[in-house]
Amino acid sequence: MVIDLTEKQAFRERMIKALLFFCGMVSVLTTLGIVGILVFETWGFFQHVSFKQFFGDTQWTPLFTNQHFGIWALVSGTVLTSAVAIGTALPLGLLAAIYLSEFATKNFRLFVKPALEVLAGIPTVIYGYFALTFMTPFLQNFIPGLSGFNALGAGIVMGMMILPIIASLSEDAIYAVPPSLKEGAYALGANKLATIFKVVLPSSFSGIAAATILAISRAIGETMIVVIAAGQQPNFSFDPREAIQTMTAYIVQVSLGDTPTGTLAYQTIFAVGMTLFLFTLLLNLFAHHLRRRILKGHL
Amino acid sequence: MENESKNIFQSVKMRSENLKAWFGTHEVLHGITLSVPEKYVTAIIGPSGCGKSTFIRCLNRMHEVVPATKVLGSVYLDAIDIYKNSINPVNLRKKVGMVFQKPNPFPTMSIRDNVLAGLRLQGIKPYDAHATVEKALTQAALWDEVKDILNRPGLSLSGGQQQRLCIARTLALEPEVILMDEPCSALDPIATAKIEDLIQELKSKYTVVIVTHNMQQAARVSDVTAFFYLGELIEFDRTEKIFTTPKNRKTEEYVTGRFG
Ligand SMILES: Nc1ncnc2c1ncn2[C@@H]1O[C@H](COP(=O)(O)OP(=O)(O)OP(=O)(O)O)[C@@H](O)[C@H]1O
Ligand SMILES: [Mg+2]
Numbered sequence: 153m154v155i156d157l158t159e160k161q162a163f164r165e166r167m168i169k170a171l172l173f174f175c176g177m178v179s180v181l182t183t184l185g186i187v188g189i190l191v192f193e194t195w196g197f198f199q200h201v202s203f204k205q206f207f208g209d210t211q212w213t214p215l216f217t218n219q220h221f222g223i224w225a226l227v228s229g230t231v232l233t234s235a236v237a238i239g240t241a242l243p244l245g246l247l248a249a250i251y252l253s254e255f256a257t258k259n260f261r262l263f264v265k266p267a268l269e270v271l272a273g274i275p276t277v278i279y280g281y282f283a284l285t286f287m288t289p290f291l292q293n294f295i296p297g298l299s300g301f302n303a304l305g306a307g308i309v310m311g312m313m314i315l316p317i318i319a320s321l322s323e324d325a326i327y328a329v330p331p332s333l334k335e336g337a338y339a340l341g342a343n344k345l346a347t348i349f350k351v352v353l354p355s356s357f358s359g360i361a362a363a364t365i366l367a368i369s370r371a372i373g374e375t376m377i378v379v380i381a382a383g384q385q386p387n388f389s390f391d392p393r394e395a396i397q398t399m400t401a402y403i404v405q406v407s408l409g410d411t412p413t414g415t416l417a418y419q420t421i422f423a424v425g426m427t428l429f430l431f432t433l434l435l436n437l438f439a440h441h442l443r444r445r446i447l448k449g450h451l
Numbered sequence: 452m453e454n455e456s457k458n459i460f461q462s463v464k465m466r467s468e469n470l471k472a473w474f475g476t477h478e479v480l481h482g483i484t485l486s487v488p489e490k491y492v493t494a495i496i497g498p499s500g501c502g503k504s505t506f507i508r509c510l511n512r513m514h515e516v517v518p519a520t521k522v523l524g525s526v527y528l529d530a531i532d533i534y535k536n537s538i539n540p541v542n543l544r545k546k547v548g549m550v551f552q553k554p555n556p557f558p559t560m561s562i563r564d565n566v567l568a569g570l571r572l573q574g575i576k577p578y579d580a581h582a583t584v585e586k587a588l589t590q591a592a593l594w595d596e597v598k599d600i601l602n603r604p605g606l607s608l609s610g611g612q613q614q615r616l617c618i619a620r621t622l623a624l625e626p627e628v629i630l631m632d633e634p635c636s637a638l639d640p641i642a643t644a645k646i647e648d649l650i651q652e653l654k655s656k657y658t659v660v661i662v663t664h665n666m667q668q669a670a671r672v673s674d675v676t677a678f679f680y681l682g683e684l685i686e687f688d689r690t691e692k693i694f695t696t697p698k699n700r701k702t703e704e705y706v707t708g709r710f711g
Contacts, residue, residue: 336617346572351557
């Protein structure tokens with residue numbers, strides 16, 4: 153049975169199509185706009201500051217009279233907090249995922265998975281105050297010389313924030329391992345732990361790696377926790393007991409401060425933003441690549 | 452009838468006595484008593500859903516891996532009841548290996564590592580890994596095809612080769628009994644013929660129990676055949692008797708293809 157569209161219906165179809173196309177384009181255009189501004193302002197920045205000053209220095213003091221533009225002082229802060237966060241979240245998240253998929257009862261699993269998502273929904277400003285007013289004083293009991301603002305406390309709390317991402321996505325990956333593989337292992341005289349660690353985890357490696365990368369990119373982009381609890385001190389150091397400043401925290405500092413627009417100090421935030429953008433872009437591309445491999449059935 | 456086969460073949464390797472099995476509250480085996488003769492091939496045939504898989508999964512205690520299942524009765528390996536409390540199923544499965552319907556090599560492992568997987572999963576370091584790999588693959592009639600590509604992923608092989616790899620993986624543990632649940636149903640006729648030849652070879656050293664839907668296959672490879680129907684053992688005898696002069700009418704109807 154063939155039904156011809158009337159003139160009016162055909163017009164409506166075209167309108168709806170156009171509307172949907174427009175909606176789709178909004179996000180594309182927004183992204184292009186943001187990248188365009190970043191590139192433009194970063195280009196402006198590098199008219200005044202050389203690559204050598206940017207990449208060859210470890211001091212970052214654009215707001216002082218003696219200006220230094222060594223991005224490594226901020227990159228180290230970002231890498232340090234993210235590393236502490238992943239160091240906290242990966243083992244805990246993985247163990248949680250293993251427990252949920254291999255040991256927990258079905259009901260417990262159905263209860264905990266949404267609870268994890270609630271944890272992921274807590275505003276990060278609350279995590280920030282938690283890090284400042286609870287985690288740091290708590291850690292100071294064990295770690296003498298831990299300053300009031302430090303990378304360690306902020307990183308650990310950031311780890312709690314990204315824990316649900318790792319636990320939930322890894323759990324999905326582990327749960328997706330075909331039962332036939334586990335049965336194969338059991339039939340070869342493997343016990344449950346050997347089956348999990350030698351068959352199930354390796355088989356879900358891509359999914360776990362993708363979850364980890366996603367969590368790292370969340371950690372790198374995380375702002376509130378580090379603004380509140382890690383100090384605002386560009387510091388080329390990998391000692392987590394010290395106060396540091398991350399790239400994101402620096403951008404906040406300048407955006408909220410009284411730095412006049414158009415000045416070189418103001419332009420630095422775009423150069424920093426660009427660096428941050430490239431970091432997360434690379435990670436996302438890598439995660440995307442892993443996901444494609446999973447979908448294609450490669451591990 | 453099952454006494455008959457016991458008399459024919461001197462030595463009994465495994466024996467189930469009044470074996471019952473459940474999925475939840477659904478009783479799928481209603482008391483199976485059957486003796487598996489040592490170093491012969493025993494075929495299990497019967498229509499879909501009659502409990503063939505469940506039965507052989509009770510022989511290496513794989514049935515209990517599925518949640519909410521239950522087993523009652525006894526299964527003896529030699530003279531030992533494997534459902535005794537003191538028996539660890541993990542150790543039992545080293546002696547009673549299993550090959551599944553769909554080839555399931557470990558996707559993250561090479562051909563070599565797949566063969567060694569059983570040992571490694573048990574935390575055993577093979578004394579001479581290369582010799583173990585060569586021996587198992589040779590017994591599984593796969594060595595000539597893969598000896599130059601041992602480091603390739605197990606999944607890069609054809610379906611029939613993957614199934615022989617899974618057999619090699621089981622043989623590497625030097626089990627006493629090998630259970631096979633429709634090992635050829637996912638394979639083409641040529642691959643099937645190879646596995647059937649292989650089963651003939653295996654019985655010189657191992658006791659084999661094979662579930663099959665394929666009457667010709669049962670007739671070709673097995674020495675004794677058990678016919679299951681609705682969770683009961685209907686008839687158990689020498690294979691040629693089952694296929695030429697069965698005693699039970701149901702058996703006759705099934706092997707002549709009138710139902711199933
Ligand atoms: N995982 C399971 N959960 C619940 N019931 C099951 C499960 N597996 C099998 N059963 C039921 O147990 C009965 C016996 O199944 P089994 O797999 O042993 O039959 P089978 O003879 O091997 O059949 P087939 O020839 O189709 O493989 C069937 O009624 C089936 O529905
Ligand atoms: Mg079956």
